[in-house]
Amino acid sequence: MSAVLSEPAERIAPMRPEDLADVLAVERVAYEFPWTDGNFIDSLRAGHSAWTMRDSGGGLIAYAVVMIALDEAHLLNLTVAPACQRFGFGWRMLEAMAENARGYGARTMLLEVRPGNVAAQQMYARYGFVRIGTRRGYYPARDGREDAIVMRVML
Numbered sequence: 001m002s003a004v005l006s007e008p009a010e011r012i013a014p015m016r017p018e019d020l021a022d023v024l025a026v027e028r029v030a031y032e033f034p035w036t037d038g039n040f041i042d043s044l045r046a047g048h049s050a051w052t053m054r055d056s057g058g059g060l061i062a063y064a065v066v067m068i069a070l071d072e073a074h075l076l077n078l079t080v081a082p083a084c085q086r087f088g089f090g091w092r093m094l095e096a097m098a099e100n101a102r103g104y105g106a107r108t109m110l111l112e113v114r115p116g117n118v119a120a121q122q123m124y125a126r127y128g129f130v131r132i133g134t135r136r137g138y139y140p141a142r143d144g145r146e147d148a149i150v151m152r153v154m155l
Contacts, residue, residue: 010061010089012096015050017041022060023052026081033140035077040065043076049100053093062093066101066109073101073155075111090123098127102155109155112148114139121149129153 015023020040027034043050043065053062064078075097080090101109112135113120129151138148 010053010055010092012051012053012093015040015044015052015063015065017044019052019060019063023063026060026063026079030079030082032142043067048076049073049097049104051093051096051100053089053096062089064093064097066097068101068104068106071105071107073097073104073106073109075109078111085119090120091127094123094127098153098155107155108152110150110152112138112150114146115149121151124151124153127153 020037023040024034024037040050046067049066049068051064052060055061060081061084062078062080065076067074067076075094078090078093078097080093098109109129110132111124111129113124130153131149132152133150135148135150137145139146
């Protein structure tokens with residue numbers, strides 16, 4: 001009996017400047033208040049841990065940006081293309097970001113999430129994140145600003 005190993009259907013790789021057109025296209029479809037090209041460029045220049053997940057044909061499935069400082073990682077952005085949501089890609093990307101952060105010595109990971117983003121909150125809670133606070137007026141919103149739920153997990 002022989003086993004056949006195959007490449008995974010998706011590939012996670014460091015985000016490069018050449019990825020930004022695809023990343024921004026997904027960002028603009030996924031969010032009412034998307035990150036700008038400047039946000040991503042600044043993150044890359046700052047040396048944040050930024051990654052993309054692409055399918056075997058090169059299509060962008062997801063991306064993430066993590067800031068790592070000392071023993072703490074801060075998940076700044078984790079986005080799955082709307083057409084690819086609910087297939088486990090967010091979970092796989094989250095696992096990859098946590099593993100990467102551990103590799104840099106991070107012991108905890110923090111994130112902010114909109115109160116209305118229940119699906120993301122549920123995924124983070126399943127992963128082990130717990131709510132630790134609220135950041136008042138953190139996100140832009142139609143009627144001014146919206147609070148953010150702050151969550152943390154021990155890595």
